[in-house]
Amino acid sequence: MSEAQEFKYIGQRTIRPDGYDKVTGRAQYGADLSLPGMIWGRTLRSPHAHAKIVSIDTSKAEAHPDVFAVVTFKDFGSVEGESINAGEGAADVLDLARNCLADDKVLYHGHAIAAVAARTERAADDALDLIDVKYEVLSPVMDVEDAMKEGAPVLHEDMFTQGYEETPSTPSNIATRLEMKMGDIEAGFAEADVIVEREFRTPTAHQGYIEPHACTARYDEDGQSMVWCCTQGHFDVRTSTAKLLGLDLSKLKVVASEIGGGFGGKTVVYQEPVALALSRKAGRPVKMVMNRDEVFIATGPTSAAKLKAKVGAKKDGTITAMQGWMAYEAGAFKGSPMMPGVMTMFTPYDCGNVQVEGFDVVVNKSKVAAYRAPGAPQAEFAAEMVVNEVAEKIGMDPIELRLKNAAKEGTQTIYGPKLKTVGLIECLEAARDSDHYKSALADGCGRGIAAGFWFNIGGQSSVSINMNTDGTGTILEGSPDIGGSRASMQMMAAEVLQIEPSNLKPIVADTDSLPYSQGTGGSRVTFATGMAVIEAAEDVVKQIKERAAAIWNVTAEQVDYADGVAINTAGEEKMSLAEVCQAAEKTGGQISGTGNINARGAGPSFAVHLCDTKVDQETGKVDVVRYTAIQDAGKAIHPSYVEGQFQGGAVQGIGWALNEEYIFNDDGVMENPGFLDYRIPLASDLPMIETIIVEVPNSFHPYGVRGVGESGIIPPLAAVGWSVGDAIDRKVEELPCSPPRVLSLIQNG
Amino acid sequence: MAKSHVSTSINGEPVEYLCDPGDTLLDVLRNELQLTGTKEGCGSGDCGACSVTLNGRLVCSCLVLGVEAEGAEVGTIEGVGANDKLHVIQEKFLEHAALQCGVCTPGLIVSTKALLEENPNPTEEEARYYLAGNLCRCTGYDKIIRAVMDAAETMREGA
Ligand code: FES
Ligand code: FES
Numbered sequence: 082m083s084e085a086q087e088f089k090y091i092g093q094r095t096i097r098p099d100g101y102d103k104v105t106g107r108a109q110y111g112a113d114l115s116l117p118g119m120i121w122g123r124t125l126r127s128p129h130a131h132a133k134i135v136s137i138d139t140s141k142a143e144a145h146p147d148v149f150a151v152v153t154f155k156d157f158g159s160v161e162g163e164s165i166n167a168g169e170g171a172a173d174v175l176d177l178a179r180n181c182l183a184d185d186k187v188l189y190h191g192h193a194i195a196a197v198a199a200r201t202e203r204a205a206d207d208a209l210d211l212i213d214v215k216y217e218v219l220s221p222v223m224d225v226e227d228a229m230k231e232g233a234p235v236l237h238e239d240m241f242t243q244g245y246e247e248t249p250s251t252p253s254n255i256a257t258r259l260e261m262k263m264g265d266i267e268a269g270f271a272e273a274d275v276i277v278e279r280e281f282r283t284p285t286a287h288q289g290y291i292e293p294h295a296c297t298a299r300y301d302e303d304g305q306s307m308v309w310c311c312t313q314g315h316f317d318v319r320t321s322t323a324k325l326l327g328l329d330l331s332k333l334k335v336v337a338s339e340i341g342g343g344f345g346g347k348t349v350v351y352q353e354p355v356a357l358a359l360s361r362k363a364g365r366p367v368k369m370v371m372n373r374d375e376v377f378i379a380t381g382p383t384s385a386a387k388l389k390a391k392v393g394a395k396k397d398g399t400i401t402a403m404q405g406w407m408a409y410e411a412g413a414f415k416g417s418p419m420m421p422g423v424m425t426m427f428t429p430y431d432c433g434n435v436q437v438e439g440f441d442v443v444v445n446k447s448k449v450a451a452y453r454a455p456g457a458p459q460a461e462f463a464a465e466m467v468v469n470e471v472a473e474k475i476g477m478d479p480i481e482l483r484l485k486n487a488a489k490e491g492t493q494t495i496y497g498p499k500l501k502t503v504g505l506i507e508c509l510e511a512a513r514d515s516d517h518y519k520s521a522l523a524d525g526c527g528r529g530i531a532a533g534f535w536f537n538i539g540g541q542s543s544v545s546i547n548m549n550t551d552g553t554g555t556i557l558e559g560s561p562d563i564g565g566s567r568a569s570m571q572m573m574a575a576e577v578l579q580i581e582p583s584n585l586k587p588i589v590a591d592t593d594s595l596p597y598s599q600g601t602g603g604s605r606v607t608f609a610t611g612m613a614v615i616e617a618a619e620d621v622v623k624q625i626k627e628r629a630a631a632i633w634n635v636t637a638e639q640v641d642y643a644d645g646v647a648i649n650t651a652g653e654e655k656m657s658l659a660e661v662c663q664a665a666e667k668t669g670g671q672i673s674g675t676g677n678i679n680a681r682g683a684g685p686s687f688a689v690h691l692c693d694t695k696v697d698q699e700t701g702k703v704d705v706v707r708y709t710a711i712q713d714a715g716k717a718i719h720p721s722y723v724e725g726q727f728q729g730g731a732v733q734g735i736g737w738a739l740n741e742e743y744i745f746n747d748d749g750v751m752e753n754p755g756f757l758d759y760r761i762p763l764a765s766d767l768p769m770i771e772t773i774i775v776e777v778p779n780s781f782h783p784y785g786v787r788g789v790g791e792s793g794i795i796p797p798l799a800a801v802g803w804s805v806g807d808a809i810d811r812k813v814e815e816l817p818c819s820p821p822r823v824l825s826l827i828q829n830g
Numbered sequence: 831m832a833k834s835h836v837s838t839s840i841n842g843e844p845v846e847y848l849c850d851p852g853d854t855l856l857d858v859l860r861n862e863l864q865l866t867g868t869k870e871g872c873g874s875g876d877c878g879a880c881s882v883t884l885n886g887r888l889v890c891s892c893l894v895l896g897v898e899a900e901g902a903e904v905g906t907i908e909g910v911g912a913n914d915k916l917h918v919i920q921e922k923f924l925e926h927a928a929l930q931c932g933v934c935t936p937g938l939i940v941s942t943k944a945l946l947e948e949n950p951n952p953t954e955e956e957a958r959y960y961l962a963g964n965l966c967r968c969t970g971y972d973k974i975i976r977a978v979m980d981a982a983e984t985m986r987e988g989a
Binding site for chain 1: 850852860861864865866867868869870871872873874876877879906907908910911916920923924925926927929930931932933934935936939955957958959961962963964965966967968969970971972973974975976
């Protein structure tokens with residue numbers, strides 16, 4: 082693709098096609114489907130953070146007059162440990178099953194143990210109290226330090242650390258150890274004039290989507306079944322649910338409802354297999370909707386982490402060595418995003434001497450789920466804080482220092498490939514030249530800057546475009562639309578077909594209607610599903626040409642297609658797309674294009690953020706007074722929704738940096754499982770979030786698209802953290818910068 | 831337990847329903863009356879997804895009992911637009927791309943309407959504080975506030 086493509090529709094700010102339903106309340110989300118004869122499912126959850134289950138007696142609950150069914154782990158049938166694609170990355174089926182309903186052990190406060198289906202939600206809740214579970218309570222391990230200690234209580238007797246040359250013979254809580262390196266780290270530090278080394282901590286934080294997990298499941302007499310749910314990947318829900326219940330994929334239809342936020346947290350199943358198991362037993366459709374406290378204690382969150390970063394540089398600002406160490410909490414089952422943490426930590430820098438070591442550690446908290454650029458915000462927080470300190474030490478502007486060392490095309494990454502064209506330098510220059518950076522800092526304020534890198538992914542997407550006889554069409558895609566992606570699909574198809582976007586209706590089709598599509602995650606949809614849409618639309622154009630050729634009695638090669646019109650280059654005739662569609666009956670039947678792809682060549686997206694904060698010296702309260710998010714979109718298909726991704730990511734990062742954290746008591750019980758005490762940013766907490774869209778095209782996408790959904794959550798942690806430190810003349814090492822923590826920094830240094 | 835019979839008015843239409851004494855107005859709207867435009871994000875008054883008006887006052891319907899609607903006038907998202915025409919606030923939310931997932935949107939639109947009825951000319955700060963009870967996790971509020979300010983201006987011009 083060329084750098085200066087002219088577009089007819091791409092880049093406009095159209096009204097999203099699903100918008101009317103959403104502003105009128107018509108749109109149906111996870112909890113909004115009710116079926117005839119439907120009953121309600123509720124979940125019994127562990128009051129303990131770590132305990133053996135001695136026995137479960139459900140007989141009294143089963144005898145309750147309003148109860149139709151009770152299920153426990155045993156109702157999953159025979160599941161074995163095997164790896165399946167369950168959302169963002171592989172998951173072990175047995176772990177998945179044991180997370181949905183505990184087997185012989187509960188591993189966190191809130192761990193599901195049994196579920197009841199009853200005539201009403203209240204009756205189901207009452208029946209939960211009738212289930213008698215006997216526990217043998219064990220001591221919980223609540224952070225990586227305790228969990229990694231010799232002699233710590235072990236969560237899984239069969240877990241032996243992977244990643245050492247010799248696998249240890251005693252079980253531990255360390256699932257995996259990983260090291261990546263390049264160059265000569267010792268020599269790099271020896272060359273340095275300045276070395277900064279610090280240790281950091283980030284808290285357990287939740288994705289915080291406003292819509293709780295919800296589903297309605299129906300299992301029919303003939304074994305056909307249906308699950309309606311809010312998910313980022315309904316095909317993956319089908320895989321997981323079918324595995325746990327022993328069903329053929331063809332027997333299970335999963336319908337993706339509208340989804341009220343996910344940010345990675347709705348890529349895995351919690352209730353879906355349970356609801357279907359209940360329906361199978363009860364012979365009735367079953368609806369399950371989590372309460373907010375269940376969302377906090379039993380879903381998400383992202384890993385709390387302990388990290389170290391060490392960076393060496395010459396006086397002229399050349400970075401000579403970068404070293405990192407990190408331990409990420411996985412929650413109750415292995416699989417934290419430590420690996421992407423290791424991979425991304427220093428990728429914004431073109432430095433040849435790098436070494437990073439990471440540990441994936443199980444603790445007695447709910448199993449972590451993906452959260453926007455999973456693993457990167459924690460690792461890059463540590464790296465960016467230390468890079469800022471290096472700049473401070475050598476007396477160099479932090480943007481200049483980054484420009485001097487910025488990763489660019491050809492930069493060797495620690496994880497293997499060299500970077501292709503990327504836009505970090507352009508983002509840094511835009512930051513340097515921004516009104517924000519040029520404006521003087523107000524009295525008593527601090528300023529922070531940080532960069533962020535995320536790979537983005539491609540993957541499998543399946544799309545059909547069915548043309549109607551009047552020349553309009555329907556786009557069937559398999560990626561749930563979490564933030565307006567149907568608008569982008571519509572625009573990309575319109576660009577290829579050269580017809581008004583509103584003539585194309587994009588819908589998220591169920592699992593019966595399309596081949597497998599990976600879920601919405603990894604910032605892949607506009608890139609990969611967009612490529613599938615383009616391919617399907619090109620397939621339609623090809624058929625339009627063939628049909629027109631048949632009518633004109635020429636070859637398809639002799640037909641051109643421009644501005645929505647087929648043109649006979651061997652004669653005078655022209656036919657619009659609508660006319661060719663109208664005539665389809667006579668030229669071989671209806672027209673339908675397909676694009677079933679496995680997209681490669683996702684373009685990484687770099688982001689650079691600027692943050693000014695003001696700190697109340699007496700209370701430690703931090704206010705963000707100005708914020709600018711700059712990011713490389715490759716090509717912004719719908720600029721408003723690109724800006725929206727930058728802003729949303731920035732504000733989630735601001736919340737993570739300033740307020741959000743799980744608070745546990747000594748028994749491992751979460752004490753703040755609600756929006757009042759787990760405080761996500763409110764409208765009154767924030768200024769406008771300024772945005773600058775940088776466009777350095779990704780050569781692998783026909784229109785240059787890079788994913789934009791994730792990088793924006795990475796820089797805020799250090800941009801805010803550094804800014805707060807700057808305002809109070811201290812070094813922040815622990816997030817969140819909540820009032821008590823900031824006050825103690827001010828008072829005690 | 832015996833159900834209570836409630837006569838009320840929803841979006842200007844008379845409605846009768848039976849509900850348990852413990853049912854919230856939100857439960858009744860969503861589960862009895864199938865008015866699922868009003869959303870539940872927390873059930874504890876902290877997110878504003880369930881915002882409705884009760885006798886003209888903005889409330890969290892998860893904190894109101896179904897029986898409390900007896901003889902009252904309830905306003906929900908389903909009643910904001912009229913006769914196949916979007917309300918200005920709804921139009922502005924679309925124009926400004928003030929929604930991503932959209933689950934907070936019904937509550938925010940109901941709250942914005944209440945705000946602009948009380949104060950047709952709010953400052954940005956007043957709007958931000960009035961809407962502080964409506965959580966949005968997707969947008970960072972920037973585009974929502976722009977939509978609200980634009981709607982206020984358009985409504986003032988039209989008034
Ligand atoms: S559901 Fe009522 S305030 Fe959240
Ligand atoms: S648009 Fe998703 S919560 Fe507001």
